[in-house]
Amino acid sequence: MGRVATGVMVLISLLWIPVIQGSKGLYDYLQGVQGYLAPPIFAVFFLGVSFKRLNAKGCLAALLVGFLLGAFRLAVDTPVSLGMAGFAQGYPTGSFLWIVNNVYFQYYSLFIFVVSCLTMVVVSTLTAAPEAPKVTNLTFATVTAESREQSRASWNRWDVINSGVVLGLILLAYLYFTG
Incomplete structure (x- = not known):
């Protein structure tokens, strides 16, 4: 089954080459597609860890609405490109x-x-809130003291130093490539 799925994806990819060629370039095309598909995923993650009132129905509605808006834009752009x-x-x-x-x-x-975001908030508000035990330690507002201590014990000074080094290297690369 995996070989068939791979074969189908290869065929779809080959058929999609003219769409990519019709755009301003591969990079711009990939940025556009990413820009149409990523926002609902980011919205669900960001708001999901920030607010304990949001529920699965609201998240699913947000993902579906966001996907439909992105797919609509791709469907509008493709014939022109x-x-x-x-x-x-x-x-x-x-x-x-x-x-x-x-x-x-x-x-x-x-x-x-x-x-x-609006879809997720509205649908979550109109449907039942998740039970407290189901969201414990999943949002900033529901993290327990025990969980905070366990998290803090999982890293040390060297982890912080290494993270700082990585951030510094990223900053240097950014400055180097932006001129």
């Missing part, structure tokens, strides 16, 4: 699809993030 018949000049100026297609991808990613 391929220059398909009728889309070589893009969508009619001023139309809804033209607006969606011409919004900068990072702004659209922010839109997906905000909508995902």
Whole structure:
């Protein structure tokens, strides 16, 4: 079964090459796709560890809505980037699809993030809150003193020093490559 799945994915990848070639380049294409798919995942993780009231139904709704918004944007962008018949000049100026297609991808990613957050909060508020034992030690507000002590005992001074060294190296690399 694994070989069949691999074969199918290879075929899909080969068929998708024209889409990538029609974009501004591989890097821009990958950034766009990542920008459409990552915001709901980040929203669920970030808000999930920050607020104990959020529940699974809200998280699932946020992931689904975010995915649908991202898939919609990909579906709108793909015919234009391929220059398909009728889309070589893009969508009619001023139309809804033209607006969606011409919004900068990072702004659209922010839109997906905000909508995902709102969806998660609204759905979680309208459904039952998770039981306290189920969220113990999963959010900042529900961490117990015992868990804090156990976490603190799991690292020492050298871990902090090594983390500082890694952060310093990342900063140096950033400064080097930004000129």
